[in-house]
Amino acid sequence: MKIPLFDLTRQYDELREEVLQKIDEALSSGRVILGEAVRELEKNIAELVEVKHAIGVANGSDALLIAVAALGIGPGDYVITTPYTFFATVSCITRNGATPLFADIDPVTYNIDLDKVEEILRTHPERERIKAFIPVHLFGQAIDLERLEEIKVKYGIKIIEDCAQSIGANWKYSDGTVKMTGSIGDISTFSFFPTKNLGGYGDGGMIATDNDEIAAFCRSYRVHGSPVKYIHDMIGINSRLDELQAIVLNIKLRHLEEYQKRRREIAEKYAEHFERAGLGSGVSGLVSEEKDVKKPGQTLYPIPHIHDCYYPHVFHQYVVRFEGFSREERDRLRDHLASRGIGTSIYYPMGLHQQKCFEYLGVPTGSLPETEKACEETLALPIFPEMTDEEIEYVVEKIGEFVKNER
Ligand SMILES: Cc1ncc(COP(=O)(O)O)c(C=O)c1O
Structure with missing residues (x-):
């Protein structure tokens, strides 16, 4: 069997006719930049995220x-974020001249630990310079939005939600209200990179906000800071969303619900197979991300108990932890799977504080232990809506082979 980590071609087989027809219409009309499809997508995303404005940009x-710039954050300012994320979550801070402050992650969800965030907000010697917090809903799992809102109010900081991996994920509040990831930040950002839950056939991104002024800033900033053509109020960048990508994304958006459902189903089947194979937590050292996680006011797993309209996890990635594995053992497992046709990935091989380009921040290895441990012990397994039940079973079987015989 050949099971890639992610497969774009199977989905394209199902959408080909419609995609080609709509692209043909656009090309025949000659409108290929910031046209009707982009406006339609902006409206659709604003509706999905439940905010007033959505602004299409070139990528996440x-x-x-642009979001960091829109909040007026620059040199001398600090922004709290996670070291366990894609590079862009942190480079957006430093490229605007500000300085990231890292809080370690929760070892179960891999999301930033909000206790540690509050600790920084309470104890940092230059507290008044902390202007914002960028939480990432990592792997598609929503962070506690209720608590995020409390932190925002209590400490008076701005929040930028990085929803690149979490489109459509939401959170149930203690009073039963369900809110979307991306709806509670001052700004939220999305990526339509092809592998994302809503992915184009090239790059694409979106900014969402309820704030009229921020929305106007972002609309202008994405076209060189030019609210009126050739009149520049500020120095922005060129970051337009391609019309052809918007066409593809509008088509795929109509299927998002079914794609999310299948991703959840796959996650559930993985968990069942692991359990059946005796690979559940503690038995052979394999700890699934889906182990019985009980949070106050909510049961994340097992998934079937979650009400249909409630998606705290949209499984952008299915990441498992091999507790107690050394980096070398985890990498050997990865090779074992690759030689049996199974694609995997490591999100992420090192904390961002350990990257060469961020050495100047002076955050030593050892200071963010949960992040560093996750970098050594976790592996992302194949997950995409078109993956078959047989493929899920095969992946688990091959992991079992390694854990029992070759470790
Ligand atoms: C958490 C996170 N933030 C930001 C981005 C950046 O998005 P893009 O690749 O569209 O620039 C990504 C995408 O990889 C991501 O996963």
Whole structure:
């Protein structure tokens, strides 16, 4: 069997006719930049996220870069974020001249630990310079939005939600209200990179906000700071969303619900197979991300108990932890799977504080232990809506082979 980590071609087989027809219409009309499809997508995303404005940009990295600029954050300012994320979450801070402050992650969800965030907000010697917090809903799992809102109010800081991996994920509040990831930040950002839950056939991104002024800033900033053509109020960048990508994304958006459902189903089947194979937590050292996680006011797993309209996890990635594995053992497992046709990935091989380009921040290895441990012990397994039940079973079987015989 050949099971890639992610497969774009199977989905394209199902959408080919419609995609080609709509692209043909656009090309025949000659409108290929910031046209009707982009406006339609902006309206659709604003509706999905439940905010007033959505602004299409060239990619999720630019969305973050523009979001930080829109909050007026620059040299001398600090921004709290996670070291366990894609590079762009942190480079958007430093490229605007500000300095990231890292809080370690929760070892179960891999999301930033909000206790540690509050600790920084309470104890940092230059507290008044902390202007914002960028939480990432990592791997598609929503962070506690209720608590995020409390932190925002209690400490008076701005929040930029990085929703690159979490489109459509939401959170149930203690009073039963369900809110979307991306709806509670001052700004939120999205990526439509092809592998994302809503992915184009090229780059794309989106900024969402309820704030009229921020929205106007972002609309202008994405076209060189030019609210009126050739009149520049500020020095922005060129970050337009391609019309052809918007066409593809509008088509895929109509299927998002079914794609999310299948991702959850796959996650559930993985968990069942692991359990059946005796690979559940503690038995052979394999700890699934889906182990019985009980949070106050909510049961994340097992998934079938979650009400249909409630998606705290949209499984952008299915990441398992091999507790007690050394980096070398985890990498050997990865090779074992690759030689049996199974694609995997490591999100992420090192904390961002350990990257060469961020050495100047002076955050030593050893200071963010949960992040560093996750970098050594975790592995992302194949997950995409078109993955078959047989493929899920095969992946678990091959992991079992390694854990029992070759470790
Ligand atoms: C958490 C996170 N933030 C930001 C980005 C950047 O998005 P893009 O690749 O569209 O620039 C990504 C995408 O990889 C991501 O996973």
